[in-house]
Amino acid sequence: MDRPTEGAPPVIRIEGVAKSFGAVPAVAGVSLDIARGDFFCLVGASGSGKTTLLRLIAGFERPDTGRIVIDGEDMTSRPPYARPVNMMFQSYALFPHLTVADNVGFGLEEERRPRTEIRERVAAALDLFDMGGLAARKPHQLSGGQRQRVALARALVKNPKILLLDEPLAALDKKLREKAQLELVALRERVGITFVMVTHDQEEAMSMATHIALMRDGALCQVGTPRQLYDAPQSRFAADFFGVANLFEGRRSGNAVECAEAAATLVVDGGAGEGEVAVMVRPEQMMVSRERPARANVLPAALTNIVFLGNASICHFTLPGGKAVQARLSPTDLAALGALSAGDQVYLSFDPAAARVLAS
Amino acid sequence: MTLAAGEARGMRRVMLGATTAWLAVFTLAPFLIVLAISLVEARFGVPPYEPLFAWSKGLWPVFNGTLANYATLGSDPLYLEAFASSLRIAATSALITLIVAYPMAYAIARARAELRFGLLMLIILPFWTSFLIRVYAWMGLLNSNGLINALLIKLGVINEPLTLLNTEFAVHLGIVYSYLPFMVLPIYAVLERMDWTLLEAAEDLGARPFSAFRRVTLPLSLPGIVAGWLLVFIPALGEFIIPDLLGGPGTLMLGHVLWTEFFSNHDWPLASALAVSLLVMVLVPAAFLYRVLRRAEVAS
Numbered sequence: 001m002d003r004p005t006e007g008a009p010p011v012i013r014i015e016g017v018a019k020s021f022g023a024v025p026a027v028a029g030v031s032l033d034i035a036r037g038d039f040f041c042l043v044g045a046s047g048s049g050k051t052t053l054l055r056l057i058a059g060f061e062r063p064d065t066g067r068i069v070i071d072g073e074d075m076t077s078r079p080p081y082a083r084p085v086n087m088m089f090q091s092y093a094l095f096p097h098l099t100v101a102d103n104v105g106f107g108l109e110e111e112r113r114p115r116t117e118i119r120e121r122v123a124a125a126l127d128l129f130d131m132g133g134l135a136a137r138k139p140h141q142l143s144g145g146q147r148q149r150v151a152l153a154r155a156l157v158k159n160p161k162i163l164l165l166d167e168p169l170a171a172l173d174k175k176l177r178e179k180a181q182l183e184l185v186a187l188r189e190r191v192g193i194t195f196v197m198v199t200h201d202q203e204e205a206m207s208m209a210t211h212i213a214l215m216r217d218g219a220l221c222q223v224g225t226p227r228q229l230y231d232a233p234q235s236r237f238a239a240d241f242f243g244v245a246n247l248f249e250g251r252r253s254g255n256a257v258e259c260a261e262a263a264a265t266l267v268v269d270g271g272a273g274e275g276e277v278a279v280m281v282r283p284e285q286m287m288v289s290r291e292r293p294a295r296a297n298v299l300p301a302a303l304t305n306i307v308f309l310g311n312a313s314i315c316h317f318t319l320p321g322g323k324a325v326q327a328r329l330s331p332t333d334l335a336a337l338g339a340l341s342a343g344d345q346v347y348l349s350f351d352p353a354a355a356r357v358l359a360s
Numbered sequence: 361m362t363l364a365a366g367e368a369r370g371m372r373r374v375m376l377g378a379t380t381a382w383l384a385v386f387t388l389a390p391f392l393i394v395l396a397i398s399l400v401e402a403r404f405g406v407p408p409y410e411p412l413f414a415w416s417k418g419l420w421p422v423f424n425g426t427l428a429n430y431a432t433l434g435s436d437p438l439y440l441e442a443f444a445s446s447l448r449i450a451a452t453s454a455l456i457t458l459i460v461a462y463p464m465a466y467a468i469a470r471a472r473a474e475l476r477f478g479l480l481m482l483i484i485l486p487f488w489t490s491f492l493i494r495v496y497a498w499m500g501l502l503n504s505n506g507l508i509n510a511l512l513i514k515l516g517v518i519n520e521p522l523t524l525l526n527t528e529f530a531v532h533l534g535i536v537y538s539y540l541p542f543m544v545l546p547i548y549a550v551l552e553r554m555d556w557t558l559l560e561a562a563e564d565l566g567a568r569p570f571s572a573f574r575r576v577t578l579p580l581s582l583p584g585i586v587a588g589w590l591l592v593f594i595p596a597l598g599e600f601i602i603p604d605l606l607g608g609p610g611t612l613m614l615g616h617v618l619w620t621e622f623f624s625n626h627d628w629p630l631a632s633a634l635a636v637s638l639l640v641m642v643l644v645p646a647a648f649l650y651r652v653l654r655r656a657e658v659a660s
Binding site for chain 1: 561571
């Protein structure tokens with residue numbers, strides 16, 4: 001896997017870690033390196049083991065097998081209070097009986113820092129989030145966004161090597177969440193440490209992460225940059241998880257895929273797999289024209305309906321065999337087609353280079 | 361106003377009215393009677409006290425009220441000692457109850473959800489037997505030829521039976537045993553709804569388990585501790601049966617003094633003054649702790 005920091009030792013090395021709760025395996029043999037300074041996202045559906053993996057890094061769970069090495073030191077059997085990582089909880093877990101300042105200073109007091117140092121570092125951490133004026137408030141007197149920032153300040157004030165974030169934006173409303181996404185990315189650049197975030201939201205992962213690990217059934221499905229995961233998914237699951245995928249099942253020999261459901265022989269350009277494969281085309285790679293284009297991979301289709309999204313439109317088509325296909329058209333592309341109505345016959349086409357071949 | 365809101369308001373009036381009437385008849389009225397008796401002097405006869413207002417001389421009733429009974433309570437060392445030792449025994453018993461009950465409440469709150477009800481039942485179950493019978497049972501256990509002494513002698517720990525019964529130790533034991541559920545339940549209720557992620561957060565921030573307990577769990581369970589402490593301390597302060605049956609000649613408690621004044625000396629006014637004083641003594645710390653409770657509740 002190519003990484004910008006290849007060669008440098010990873011800040012987190014997870015080696016063959018497995019963890020079961022009773023008879024239920026939550027994490028099943030995961031090995032993963034996370035590079036220093038990464039904004040690393042663990043994504044997956046609920047029950048995929050992403051939160052358990054995060055809790056294993058934090059030390060709240062002990063692995064049944066395997067090792068967790070942080071910054072070159074084996075942390076596998078270290079309790080959470082002795083690990084150089086801090087966590088921001090999904091519920092924020094602010095201490096309700098303590099003021100904002102005492103919440104942020106909690107970890108420094110555990111380190112037995114001098115009073116003046118605690119005061120200064122708490123003030124600096126609160127200033128980082130423009131929360132200086134709310135130091136004397138109790139958590140119940142804060143808004144959701146303010147609580148989120150107190151939780152961040154509390155986790156960062158101890159200067160951890162790694163900040164763990166468990167669904168940090170799930171409790172915010174949509175508008176606030178988008179703003180907070182940008183703030184978190186900017187924050188990571190400012191503080192320079194590694195962030196490891198758990199999210200179930202693939203868009204959130206794509207827009208924030210430098211690297212993503214997609215998890216399924218306790219195992220890693222694919223690890224890479226958001227681009228790699230979107231453009232070059234290695235499985236149907238990954239293709240479906242990150243965005244919409246048109247999948248054409250078929251039999252491959254050489255660069256030709258005999259596809260019965262499209263009633264056509266599709267031409268692909270490289271990619272893995274032989275025999276039973278699926279050809280994946282993203283909706284935005286699917287071209288639509290009234291006249292038959294002079295190009296490989298042309299599929300006649302009938303328009304089913306158009307969903308207007310503002311900056312683009314999603315057009316749903318049906319192939320003669322009944323298969324549904326989606327295309328995402330920009331307003332310009334849509335205007336170029338003239339007035340469209342349901343049932344109109346058009347031609348869908350895609351470039352062989354835009355298609356990904358997924359082995360079965 | 362909608363029909364449902366009108367109905368709800370009517371219902372509220374009925375409930376409030378019923379509650380007020382109950383409190384007026386069974387709490388306020390008896391208190392006022394006791395207060396009135398505490399303000400007059402004792403005499404021979406039925407009832408054994410002077411009326412608060414006398415009609416004998418002239419048109420207007422004469423007010424017979426006096427604070428003499430309270431003055432007696434304040435000046436006689438017997439009563440002062442009874443107050444002091446009642447406070448001491450009730451406070452230490454409540455503290456021991458807290459120390460015994462807290463780990464129990466904690467363990468039940470942290471037990472698997474399907475076990476909790478059963479464990480709570482085990483705490484409550486003995487209290488479905490009559491209170492008096494259970495105190496008598498302790499007499500049997502603590503007797504010089506009772507079960508505990510017999511066992512200790514058999515094991516060779518002691519040669520002579522220990523004096524366990526009719527001591528202050530036995531009174532403490534009796535109070536702790538009798539009032540344990542009243543401490544366990546409110547603490548359990550608070551711990552049960554505590555967000556245990558807070559403990560993980562504390563550990564994540566560097567707190568060892570004991571420190572996390574001291575800085576997070578303990579302050580957050582304060583409302584339960586206060587409620588439990590009040591539920592044990594207040595009845596223990598006026599406790600009569602336990603010191604009477606388990607206590608020794610040296611155990612001086614208000615409940616017993618009150619009983620003696622009332623039934624042996626037939627000094628109703630002095631007994632009433634004792635009762636009123638006891639109530640005031642209870643109300644002051646209760647009001648203070650209630651404020652602590654309210655503040656803690658607002659915070660969480």
